[in-house]
Amino acid sequence: MALDGAAELKLESGGTQLFSLYDINRLDPPEKEEIYRSLLPARLKQMLREWGGSVEVIAPNGLRFVRLQARRSPGDPDPVFFLELCDTHHGQMELCFCVIADPAAPRFDVDLDPQGRNNVFATMGRNLAEEERAMVAGLFPNQTRSGLRMFGEFLPLLELFTARLGMDLIMAEPLTYDNAIRYEKYGFDYLVGKRLMQEIDEGFQPGGVLYRRLDGSTPFRRPGMEKTVMGRSWAIHDGIMDEPWDGVRIYKSIGVHAGVNTFPGRESQVL
Known part of the structure; x- marks a missing residue:
């Protein structure tokens, strides 16, 4: 299902329609960079203008891959916005990685x-000491800084971009439990891993195997952590399951919200 109006907004160059990142990457740098900058949320663009920030586009000719990095200052070691996309020969967009971090937040x-x-x-x-500090500060596993709450502004841009290339699916691989739940919120469904997510929810119910392992043996396994996405995610990151978190694959049909919710009883929490 395409987004409304996407058919009339096909990506073109010199009258020739573009169907892939490979096609875009063959264009001259100014043209392809302008196309890829359309993926930056308007609020982020305004912030970059105010900061005097920079945007780097890495889109090698001959490859089906792009990386966007935006920094508050060109010399900053950490980007504010980091995005990696690739596409497949089957006409699917792969959201490989996306981080939108607050550069003013503690690292x-x-x-x-x-x-x-x-x-x-x-x-x-x-780095257990830093992980505990991050958890106490309200961060999720693998987060180095708190975010800018901007993914909901980015995803519609990615959907439109994908639809304009004639594609109808966005694929991704959530690296953590909280990522998977967050993607559910934005309308993704599971190719692989829905049963695992349901088993995790069952395991964290009172009396369940994961619930019983929240025994306080580490800071990441405290009783009560089963109630929140953050608590569960840190416990899973700490190895509370029998197998490491791996192999979950998700997808989003363009313009469709799948309505999946594998943690229906969770306490309210900003994701």
């Missing part, structure tokens, strides 16, 4: 091991 080095090396989303070792 928590959960992405670094105690020696200061990148830990690749904690797969190469966790």
Whole structure:
């Protein structure tokens, strides 16, 4: 299902319709950068103008891949907005990675091991002290800073962009439990992993296997954490399940909200 009006807003260059990131990446840099900058939310663009910020577009000719990085200041080590997209030969858009962070918020080095090396989303070792500080501050696993609450402004732009290329599906792989729940909120459904999400909800019910493991043995397994997305996500990040979090695949049909909710009894919380 295409968004209303998307058919009349086909992406074109010189009268030729564009059907993929590969097609866009073949264009001259000014033209393709203008196209990709359309993915930046208006509020973010205004903030970048006020800051004197910068936007970098990496879109190599010959590849089906793009990376956008926006920084408050060109010298800032962390981007405010970081986006990676790729597409498939089957006409699907892959949302590989999206981070929208508040550059003024405190930074928590959960992405670094105690020696200061990148830990690749904690797969190469966790920084437990920083993780606990981040959790106490209200952050979710793998978050280095609090966000700008802007994903809801970005997603419609991505849907329109995808529809204008003639595609009707956006695919993604949530890296954490809270990511999966957040994507549900924005209308995604599961290709793989819905049963796992339902089993997690069952396991955190009173008397369930995950509920019983919230025994206070670590700061990330405190009783009561089953009630919130944040609490569950930190417990899962801490290894409370029998298997590591992995392999969940989700999709969104353009213009369609799937209405999935695998944690219906959760306490209200900003995601």
